[in-house]
Amino acid sequence: MKVTVSRKAHFNAAHRLHNPAWDAQTNENTFGKCNNPEYHGHNYELIVSVKGDIDPQTGYVLDMKWLKDLIKERVEERFDHKNLNTQTEEFKNLNPTAENIAVVIHQLLKPALRPEHELKITLYETPRNFVECAD
Amino acid sequence: MKVTVSRKAHFNAAHRLHNPAWDAQTNENTFGKCNNPEYHGHNYELIVSVKGDIDPQTGYVLDMKWLKDLIKERVEERFDHKNLNTQTEEFKNLNPTAENIAVVIHQLLKPALRPEHELKITLYETPRNFVECAD
Amino acid sequence: MKVTVSRKAHFNAAHRLHNPAWDAQTNENTFGKCNNPEYHGHNYELIVSVKGDIDPQTGYVLDMKWLKDLIKERVEERFDHKNLNTQTEEFKNLNPTAENIAVVIHQLLKPALRPEHELKITLYETPRNFVECAD
Amino acid sequence: MKVTVSRKAHFNAAHRLHNPAWDAQTNENTFGKCNNPEYHGHNYELIVSVKGDIDPQTGYVLDMKWLKDLIKERVEERFDHKNLNTQTEEFKNLNPTAENIAVVIHQLLKPALRPEHELKITLYETPRNFVECAD
Amino acid sequence: MKVTVSRKAHFNAAHRLHNPAWDAQTNENTFGKCNNPEYHGHNYELIVSVKGDIDPQTGYVLDMKWLKDLIKERVEERFDHKNLNTQTEEFKNLNPTAENIAVVIHQLLKPALRPEHELKITLYETPRNFVECAD
Amino acid sequence: MKVTVSRKAHFNAAHRLHNPAWDAQTNENTFGKCNNPEYHGHNYELIVSVKGDIDPQTGYVLDMKWLKDLIKERVEERFDHKNLNTQTEEFKNLNPTAENIAVVIHQLLKPALRPEHELKITLYETPRNFVECAD
Numbered sequence: 001m002k003v004t005v006s007r008k009a010h011f012n013a014a015h016r017l018h019n020p021a022w023d024a025q026t027n028e029n030t031f032g033k034c035n036n037p038e039y040h041g042h043n044y045e046l047i048v049s050v051k052g053d054i055d056p057q058t059g060y061v062l063d064m065k066w067l068k069d070l071i072k073e074r075v076e077e078r079f080d081h082k083n084l085n086t087q088t089e090e091f092k093n094l095n096p097t098a099e100n101i102a103v104v105i106h107q108l109l110k111p112a113l114r115p116e117h118e119l120k121i122t123l124y125e126t127p128r129n130f131v132e133c134a135d
Numbered sequence: 136m137k138v139t140v141s142r143k144a145h146f147n148a149a150h151r152l153h154n155p156a157w158d159a160q161t162n163e164n165t166f167g168k169c170n171n172p173e174y175h176g177h178n179y180e181l182i183v184s185v186k187g188d189i190d191p192q193t194g195y196v197l198d199m200k201w202l203k204d205l206i207k208e209r210v211e212e213r214f215d216h217k218n219l220n221t222q223t224e225e226f227k228n229l230n231p232t233a234e235n236i237a238v239v240i241h242q243l244l245k246p247a248l249r250p251e252h253e254l255k256i257t258l259y260e261t262p263r264n265f266v267e268c269a270d
Numbered sequence: 271m272k273v274t275v276s277r278k279a280h281f282n283a284a285h286r287l288h289n290p291a292w293d294a295q296t297n298e299n300t301f302g303k304c305n306n307p308e309y310h311g312h313n314y315e316l317i318v319s320v321k322g323d324i325d326p327q328t329g330y331v332l333d334m335k336w337l338k339d340l341i342k343e344r345v346e347e348r349f350d351h352k353n354l355n356t357q358t359e360e361f362k363n364l365n366p367t368a369e370n371i372a373v374v375i376h377q378l379l380k381p382a383l384r385p386e387h388e389l390k391i392t393l394y395e396t397p398r399n400f401v402e403c404a405d
Numbered sequence: 406m407k408v409t410v411s412r413k414a415h416f417n418a419a420h421r422l423h424n425p426a427w428d429a430q431t432n433e434n435t436f437g438k439c440n441n442p443e444y445h446g447h448n449y450e451l452i453v454s455v456k457g458d459i460d461p462q463t464g465y466v467l468d469m470k471w472l473k474d475l476i477k478e479r480v481e482e483r484f485d486h487k488n489l490n491t492q493t494e495e496f497k498n499l500n501p502t503a504e505n506i507a508v509v510i511h512q513l514l515k516p517a518l519r520p521e522h523e524l525k526i527t528l529y530e531t532p533r534n535f536v537e538c539a540d
Numbered sequence: 541m542k543v544t545v546s547r548k549a550h551f552n553a554a555h556r557l558h559n560p561a562w563d564a565q566t567n568e569n570t571f572g573k574c575n576n577p578e579y580h581g582h583n584y585e586l587i588v589s590v591k592g593d594i595d596p597q598t599g600y601v602l603d604m605k606w607l608k609d610l611i612k613e614r615v616e617e618r619f620d621h622k623n624l625n626t627q628t629e630e631f632k633n634l635n636p637t638a639e640n641i642a643v644v645i646h647q648l649l650k651p652a653l654r655p656e657h658e659l660k661i662t663l664y665e666t667p668r669n670f671v672e673c674a675d
Numbered sequence: 676m677k678v679t680v681s682r683k684a685h686f687n688a689a690h691r692l693h694n695p696a697w698d699a700q701t702n703e704n705t706f707g708k709c710n711n712p713e714y715h716g717h718n719y720e721l722i723v724s725v726k727g728d729i730d731p732q733t734g735y736v737l738d739m740k741w742l743k744d745l746i747k748e749r750v751e752e753r754f755d756h757k758n759l760n761t762q763t764e765e766f767k768n769l770n771p772t773a774e775n776i777a778v779v780i781h782q783l784l785k786p787a788l789r790p791e792h793e794l795k796i797t798l799y800e801t802p803r804n805f806v807e808c809a810d
Contacts (some may be wrong), residue, residue, distance in 0.1 A: 001646070001673055003639045008668040012531065014419040014444040014488075019192060030193060032200065038488035039419040041446005043531050049672075057559060058570060059637035064669055065572065083419075083443035095194035099138045103189070106136070126417065126448050128143040129199055132184075133136055147396065149284040149309040154597060165598060167605065173353035174284040176311005178396050218308035232599035234543045241541070261282065261313050263548040264604055267589075268541055271781070271808055273774045278803040289462060300463060302470065319807075327694060328705060329772035334804055335707065367464035369408045376406070398413040399469055402454075403406055424732060435733060437740065502734035504678045511676070533683040534739055537724075538676055552801065554689040554714040578758035579689040581716005583801050623713035666687065666718050 004120070005061045006049040009071045011080035014041040015096040018085070039083060044101070045124035046075065048109060049134075052117040062117070074108045098125040102133045110135065139255070140196045141184040144206045146215035149176040150231040153220075174218060179236070180259035181210065183244060184269075187252040197252070209243045233260040237268045245270065274390070275331045276319040279341045281350035284311040285366040288355070309353060314371070315394035316345065318379060319404075322387040332387070344378045368395040372403045380405065409525070410466045411454040414476045416485035419446040420501040423490075444488060449506070450529035451480065453514060454539075457522040467522070479513045503530040507538045515540065544660070545601045546589040549611045551620035554581040555636040558625075579623060584641070585664035586615065588649060589674075592657040602657070614648045638665040642673045650675065679795070680736045681724040684746045686755035689716040690771040693760075714758060719776070720799035721750065723784060724809075727792040737792070749783045773800040777808045785810065 016039050017031040027035045034040070048071055052061045082088055084096040090104045102123040110119050120134035151174050152166040162170045169175070183206055187196045217223055219231040225239045237258040245254050255269035286309050287301040297305045304310070318341055322331045352358055354366040360374045372393040380389050390404035421444050422436040432440045439445070453476055457466045487493055489501040495509045507528040515524050525539035556579050557571040567575045574580070588611055592601045622628055624636040630644045642663040650659050660674035691714050692706040702710045709715070723746055727736045757763055759771040765779045777798040785794050795809035 001643055001675070003642060004672040005639065006670050006672070010531070012445050012447055014446040017194070021192075030198075033486035036486050036488070036492075038491050039444050039446065040417050040486040040488065041419040041444065042417055043448045045532075054637075054639045054643070057561075059557070059635035059640045061639055061671075063570075081438035081441050081445040083441070083445065086443050087441075097189075097194035099140065099189045099196055100194045102138060103136055126415070127450075130141050131196075132139040132141070135136070145396070147310050147312055149311040152599070156597075165603075168351035171351050171353070171357075173356050174309050174311065175282050175351040175353065176284040176309065177282055178313045180397075216303035216306050216310040218306070218310065221308050222306075230599035232594075234545065234594045234601055235599045237543060238541055238594070261280070262315075265546050266601075267544040267546070270541070271778055271810070273777060274807040275774065276805050276807070287464070289464075291462075300468075324772075324774050324778070327696075329692070329770035329775045331774055331806075333705075365464035367459075369410065369459045369466055370464045372408060373406055373459070400411050401466075402409040402411070405406070422734070426732075435738075500734035502729075504680065504729045504736055505734045507678060508676055508729070535681050536736075537679040537681070540676070550801070552715050552717055554716040573756035576756050576758070576762075578761050579714050579716065580687050580756040580758065581689040581714065582687055583718045585802075621708035621711050621715040623711070623715065626713050627711075666685070667720075 001054075002051050003054055003061050004049050004051040005064065005067070006047050007064055007067045007071065009046045009048065009068070009076060010044060011046070011076050012041065012043050013079050013082050013084050014039040015084040015091070016040070017095055017097060019095060039085070042125050044079075045130075046071070046105065047122035048105075049120040049122070050113060050117050051120070052114070070109065070112055074112070075105055078108070098123055098129065098131045099133075102131045106133055106135070137186050138189055138196050139184050139186040140199065140202070141182050142199055142202050142206065144181045144183065144203070144211060145179060146181070146211050147176065147178050148214050148217050148219050149174040150219040150226070151175070152230055152232060154230060174220070177260050179214075180265075181206070181240065182257035183240075184255040184257070185248060185252050186255070187249070205244065205247055209247070210240055213243075233258055233264065233266045234268075237266045241268055241270070272321050273324055273331050274319050274321040275334060275337070276317050277334055277337050277341065279316045279318065279338070279346060281314050281316070281346050282311065283314060283349050283352050283354050284309040285354040285361070286310070287365055287367060289365060309355070312395050314349075315400075316341070316375065317392040318375075319390040319392070320383060320387050321390070322384070340379065340382055344382070345375055348378075368393055368399065368401045369403075372401045376403055376405070406459075407456050408459055408466050409454050409456040410469065410472070411452050412469055412472045412476065414451045414453065414473070414481060415449060416451070416481050417446065417448050418484050418487050418489050419444040420489040420496070421445070422500055422502060424500060444490070447530050449484075450535075451476070451510065452527040453510075454525040454527070455518060455522050456525070457519070475514065475517055479517070480510055483513070503528055503534065503536045504538075507536045511538055511540070541594075542591050543594055543601050544589050544591040545604065545607070546587050547604055547607045547611065549586045549588065549608070549616060551584050551586070551616050552581065553584060553619050553622050553624050554579040555624040555631070556580070557635055557637060559635060579625070582665050584619075585670075586611070586645065587662040588645075589660040589662070590653060590657050591660070592654070610649065610652055614652070615645055618648070638663055638669065638671045639673075642671045646673055646675070677726050678729055678736050679724050679726040680739065680742070681722050682739055682742045682746065684721045684723065684743070684751060685719060686721070686751050687716065687718050688754050688757050688759050689714040690759040690766070691715070692770055692772060694770060714760070717800050719754075720805075721746070721780065722797040723780075724795040724797070725788060725792050726795070727789070745784065745787055749787070750780055753783070773798055773804065773806045774808075777806045781808055781810070
């Protein structure tokens with residue numbers, strides 16, 4: 001029986017939604033208040049879920065301390081208290097919507113996992129809006 | 136990579152559980168306190184989830200403001216502060232269990248979505264009881 | 271040092287807000303959707319807090335099992351799955367606003383407490399609206 | 406018996422913590438990552454609590470719909486999706502710490518209340534950090 | 541359309557993580573503070589989810605009262621306020637990790653369900669760590 | 676205007692409730708399942724609240740990073756993943772009820788605060804039971 005283990009983490013960041021290929025009016029029509037050129041921000045709540053077999057020696061799918069440290073190193077230190085648009089490589093040319101942030105976090109964490117482990121990312125942008133992606 | 140976006144909403148309503156084809160004793164045995172003929176009620180917490188591809192122009196699966204407005208128009212305005220049994224078309228001949236309410240909400244929202252989008256409904260009847268349905 | 275101990279409980283009920291001394295229009299202007307004559311309902315989340323000295327024999331202000339049972343007997347069994355307007359003595363002639371429900375619960379529980387204990391009632395009508403009263 | 410009624414609201418904003426009277430090193434030593442010149446942001450969760458007598462005509466301390474609209478007009482429209490440092494009058498010359506934001510919200514709401522009503526502000530900057538102020 | 545119904549429950553227990561086939565140092569390296577020989581404990585939050593068809597007579601997938609009682613009888617009475625390592629048959633020879641506890645709960649509940657019903661277990665060991673397993 | 680700042684923390688521990696001056700039957704009658712000699716445990720959620728004036732230089736009542744580190748040093752490192760009865764000095768001769776744990780945490784933190792600051796401790800033993808104490 002496969003088991004999924006999940007760890008919650010969080011980071012705070014500023015962002016704005018903007019498509020540089022569009023004029024100002026199209027951006028405002030599409031992104032509304034989220035297009036504010038002076039930015040706004042969120043407390044992002046992140047859930048990282050890994051599915052795999054239980055190791056009979058440990059009773060673990062993986063060591064949650066290791067997963068916690070991996071999230072800290074690859075996600076929190078990169079994005080926490082940052083301006084996503086101006087201070088991260090990942091979103092210099094990619095609109096930092098919740099959808100894109102989730103996919104980027106998936107790409108940042110996936111290479112560190114064992115190949116037989118499945119990864120799912122859940123990201124709350126606000127308590128009422130959240131997104132998920134999985135391989 | 137497909138991404139699922141979710142939006143939380145809520146509505147308050149009165150209801151009772153009752154099968155008119157049964158006698159009073161069978162109804163009480165089956166539905167217990169939920170069969171109270173004078174009704175009781177809940178704060179229904181609703182999560183609407185839509186799965187699809189990210190639009191490369193916007194970075195969105197869909198515009199969450201549009202989804203919020205759709206839920207308001209098709210669900211909240213129909214059910215909020217209503218007696219589900221006596222004041223809604225949907226439950227005049229359908230028992231308003233959490234299961235049936237979730238399926239009805241799925242049917243109300245599905246036609247408004249693009250055909251390639253998958254829809255999942257999660258409905259909390261109380262903080263300890265909830266149901267899900269998906270296409 | 272005084273310590274306050276709190277216990278959470280909950281009940282579901284139907285109600286409507288209505289002042290029988292007023293005409294229909296004034297009731298609707300004042301209470302809006304909450305005046306719906308067919309009722310609506312809520313999951314009421316209740317927190318009962320008692321402040322007093324720690325008993326050095328037990329380390330308790332009071333036995334939380336006793337408090338849980340008291341709430342069940344005096345509040346949950348009276349109001350759970352009921353229509354507050356038509357099926358409770360307390361609200362036959364009292365508008366069942368969250369404020370009035372909290373005061374009634376205070377009155378129902380207070381006589382069971384030791385005189386030196388202070389009582390505070392917190393009642394969530396929805397996750398976003400709540401009221402408190404205390405002696 | 407006085408009753409306190411509370412309403413939850415929220416807004417998202419960008420900010421940075423900075424004292425312009427200090428040099429860069431003192432600012433960084435004091436405010437750490439919160440001093441980031443490119444800003445970061447939060448989902449601010451706000452609870453507005455008003456204490457007063459129950460009006461015997463309505464059963465209300467005050468109309469929660471009125472309070473909801475007041476918060477929307479005086480707080481959410483002013484701060485939501487804004488950069489507090491650069492886009493609000495209130496924080497052009499005041500460090501937007503959670504403490505100062507709570508006091509400013511108190512000052513914005515207090516004049517709209519009846520003089521006999523007491524006002525308390527609770528503001529969550531993150532799920533783990535929050536502040537309160539009251540008259 | 542299949543519907544999944546879920547019920548939340550909880551229990552408190554003490555445990556330690558330990559592999560008796562390993563020496564003390566390997567156990568400490570692997571399990572860290574969770575290897576404390578004097579035990580520590582958790583408030584386990586459990587979500588039991590059952591997927592099936594809606595019965596047209598009742599509008600239920602199954603009776604949630606029956607599910608609540610089943611969880612009480614097979615899980616809560618077995619594990620609540622117990623030392624998992626020393627006072628339960630299930631973990632006398634099985635390391636009581638969250639993963640293993642979830643699988644054991646799945647095994648305890650599955651035989652009571654109708655064969656066409658699918659079962660999923662979600663277990664929160666802390667508010668930030670949780671696991672899931674399903675057939 | 677005084678402002679209260681609060682910081683949430685948590686720790687997991689095992690305990691049992693027991694009065695060594697009583698016989699076994701009186702202990703069981705008083706403490707029920709909490710008297711289990713093999714212990715049980717909880718995820719304790721702690722809120723530390725400090726009330727004081729805002730420092731006009733920083734906009735802070737105090738530095739929340741300092742408060743977080745103080746809680747870690749004086750509370751979490753002492754109690755996390757411990758057996759309160761057998762592995763802590765504080766509860767060797769004091770029954771580890773939630774009330775007593777809250778008072779002990781108050782005593783551990785108070786000397787580190789400036790004399791003009793008021794301290795309040797809130798401790799959740801379970802999501803439904805919590806206690807508060809304050810100077």
